[in-house]
Amino acid sequence: MISHNAGRRAILAAGAASLALPAIGRAQSAPVKVGVLLPTSGILAYSGQVAARGIQLGAALGRGAGGPAIEIVNYDTQSKPDTGRLGVESLVRDGCSVLIGAWDSAATISAAQACEAAKVPIVVNIASAPQITEQGFTQLFRNFTPAGVLIRAAVQRIKEATDSRSPRPATAVVLYANDTFGNAILGALDKIWAQLEVPIKILDRIGYDEKARDLSVEVAKARATGADILLPITRVNDAISIVREMVKQKWNPQAIMSPGSPGPYEKSFTDALGKYADDYMVSVPWYDPRNPTTRALVARFERENPGQRFELNAGFSCEAVQIVLDALIRARSADPAAIHAALRTTNIADHPMYGGPIQFDAKGQNNNIGCVLLQDRDGAPLVVGPAEVAMGEVRYPLVPFDKR
Amino acid sequence: MSAPLLQLLGISRRFGGVAALDGLDLDLPQGGITALVGPNGAGKTTCFSIIAGALSPTSGQVKFAGETITGLPPESVCRRGIARTFQVVRPMRDLSVLENAMIGAFGWTRHVATARLAAADALAMVGLTAKANAAVGHLTLPDRKMLELARALSTRPRLLLLDEVMAGLRPTEADAVVAVLRRLAAGGLTILLVEHVMRIVMQAATRVVVLHHGALIADGTPAQVVQDPRVIESYLGASPTDPP
């Protein structure tokens, strides 16, 4: 439950507004169907299911706050690229007037094309390929940072965190997963590193096959560069392998700072690595830990989903539901065109994820998403930057693995 | 008679250390039915496979109509006019009887209709017309043997290599095949056949060539060969006077 202190917060505001609008008040008419496309099975099932829990939470919050009545209709993309289009058609046939999805960039593009034809808006909860909002889609709204923007913020965080350190790091090495995501991040990293004039020299960029199960060689190569800090761009499994190899190879750089990639904030990472997970840093979009509404929401999520951590997949999915609810209230109708028009003028100041108000530009991109610096501390991620949301200080340099 | 149609010059073939053929020389003139006989392991099938291009000889040369064909792949050998049948029948199961017989005709025609006519002719020659549209799975063994023959004929060969085409047939059935072969030979086709049953050899062949341990030990008319003491010793056993 959300405390009454949060009454001014958007979700409750949404509830109040809905009471004033009998047209879609929940007792008065059939619920609006909201279609959700996520890869809840197949190779991306892990992230897809975390996102699905975020959607459930968002819907539950809306219900609890007396928001407009909605019915969530799920579609499993099975992690296949060609199901995005099929999923949209299926959901539209089932009467959905607005969609949320689709987590991975391939299914999102495929879905966006069908949305374009069906004239049904889609709120992209997660998908980072910059191209998604550059293809000229009119029905697509993305409340997630494209790789370039994410990395600009991430590099900013890294620069802040290393600027006044002693010893001051002079060199870095990149270890990156050579997949769609890793490549997008790496491409942006090089550009922005130069633009922001980070005074740290990147010595080498070592890619590895995304399917590699064994990263000993890669870590040995990275270690051999003698770099002061390691910049890993990973998924969660490879992040775990990298730390294990570092422990075994007794490599203690001054810091491990991941520019905007999954892994270190996930529960399986901290569970698998225990004390060796600590001090690993990552800059990612994250929830605002100083916002009491958000804190209540996080607590509720972790209570309702034992053993799960509220992270950005859940957070942005939850927020996507909030965006849809907000649009439904203002649209006063279940008509996709009206919802589309309402989404265009979205302006939500108070929302769980750190950043400015949620607004979409002409391309459907929200440019106000913030980025924090997380550092694992005692088996959980702690926000250590920027100052306005930090809950603790950066620990630098990292405690050598053999001294833990 | 002019230059021989087929010439084997010093053909040897070794499998590991064993010589299946050891310096075999053989001339086959145009026309007639020649039987290649010999005990098991004498190298008859090896000899066929080398002529047909399925095997390469370790040394020696094969000449056909004056051209060296040693080492050519089987399809090229066939396209030059040598057709063979297999000891174990190998029909194509997915094709009907007529379609099986058409395959050989595609070596010389590109037209399906022409091939169909040629296949029908070949089937008629071996008496399979009635079963042209049957599935090969339903054929009896004699019929399959005839199909094997018809397929070879549809390639329009100048030389036909028949590997035990009458094995497993009853005497009356075998006689019918002999009649077919005689008719073909009379039409100018040269036939070289491997055969075990001496009765058939005597009946069908105009010439008999005897192989033993990969070498030629006798060559002559059937009557001459059965009197040859080396043949009697190595192959026919102790009683040459008995009709086999």
Place this chain on the structure above:
Amino acid sequence: MLLSWLNILAGGVLIGIVYALIGSGLTIMFGVMRVVNFAHGEMVVAGMYMGYFAHSLLGLPAPLAAIIAAVVMFAFGYLLQRLLVEKFMARPQHIQFILFIGIALVITGLHLAIFGPDAHAVDGPITFATISLGPLSLDLVRVQAAGGAAVLILSLVLFLRLAPLGQAMRAAADNRTGSLVIGLNVPRICALASGIGAACAGAAGALISPVFDTEPYLGLEFTLIAFVTVIVGGLGSLAGALVGGVLIGLAEASAALAIDPQLKTAFSYGLLLLVLLLRPRGLFGADAG
């Protein structure tokens, strides 16, 4: 530099021995049954789950878990053959392919449904421990996995050479119709082979569960690794599987080190291609006359 080379190559050999165990399972099934198990990788993953749970619930080390996994997977493989695969033995290869794709999908689906999509990582000090061997510093979990795999391969070889049942299996592998004639119970021998094949996969899975994290969708990768291993060594040959596994482990490690880590899988496929072309039946395969 030389030392790191040595370390990495040694790591390649260690993981190669585990690949060899995975490959042995595939090769035995092919040798006896003439069936290509496209669900082999999924059976490895099943073993990985057993290894993970044996560790996290019972605190068992991987080699003990491997024994449990081998027993369970043996029963699975045996029953699978008797109840299902047996009916497909005489069917064409492409039909058997679909059968095993179906089996693989069911196993993967069960893993996802039961254990969820999360990666299960064995935790605890053992995953960080190394042992020093002269100048080499090797991961304890890898040494343990390779050691376990080597023991299992060796016992398998002894079984096939010495035990009457093993000899019967070899006879059946050499000549199927022949062994029918001399009165061997071929269906039972096939079921045994299937059981042993699955047991090898399961045991290998349990052994590597502390090395690689367990997730439902690893199957296809392991199947491909098993194929590469076995084809390089020669389908149907145990010695071939061993050599193939070690070669692949070495090739991947040295390619990653000397050329580019991202291309290491391309190298093992390159090796496969080379072997296929130069020795189509593999390094140790019987030449098909």
Place this chain on the structure above:
Amino acid sequence: MQVDRRLGWIAGAALFAGCAIAAPWLDGFTMSLLTLVFLFAWFGQASNLAMGFTGQLSLGHALFAGLGGYAVVIITTRYGLSPWFGLLIGMPIAAAAGAAIGWLAFRFGVRDVYFALLAIAVAEMMRVIFSNWNFVGGTGGIFLPALSPTNEPLRTLRGGALFYYAAALFLATAGTALLAWLRGARIGYLWRALRDDEAAARALGVRAPLHKILACAISAAMTALGGALYAHLNGVIFPDSMMGMALSIQIIIGPILGGLGTVFGPLVGALVVVPLGEISGTLGQSLGISGMNSIGYGLALILLIGLLPGGLWPAIVAGVQSLWRRR
């Protein structure tokens, strides 16, 4: 044989004509599903040609789909040229790749399982190479720009759902007709003879290397054409999704289930397999068990091949035949 063909023509003509006429009344979902059905029927016909007609079990067909898809996408997005030109380049490249694999296999006597693995090895190597090749976008893939409002589908080979539906329907019809024609043509006979018994066929003068390589090349070029449409349909191309094992397997399941070597098998197979994937997805979704789709799909595959030895199409033919006789 006769029933097979007559039934096939009637059913095929009715299906294709029906689907063409029904287009304006189809809802978006059915149309999208049928689009995939027809696209995979085309892929299925392509692999049927190599696998069913010539007997070469290829598990690497995604390579050709990828080559076709990449050629068209690169030609249009990088060079701004016509996608038709892309096809003109992509199909011969795929054909050459297919021919090269066929030649290698023939030259070195790689057959059966070994041929399947040769194809996998080449496809996987190319996938890794494409993943690391910046010119083709690496693993980042290539995204297609949104269509302009004045888009002419026949010029850009892209369009709305109806365009893809029509294109896939055209391919499926053309593919089925092509295979029907090839089956009765000289080369079809030669392919089937080679498949049934290569040594016997060669002894009858069938030029095995030429015809096998030709089959690989034609099959590859067909797959490349399908790949181009698939890439356009998805709006994006990645090495993983277009060259991976998953697609290779997906391509060959349909024709095998439908009845390998038959003209209508791949079509029937696609009609069953594609909706089956969708139904099993819905099943998993409605039960709330996320692995259920995979379990359902796998069980259905096992059941279908267990119960119908020759595939769906021969079973349908046999069924109709027995009904016929009973009357």
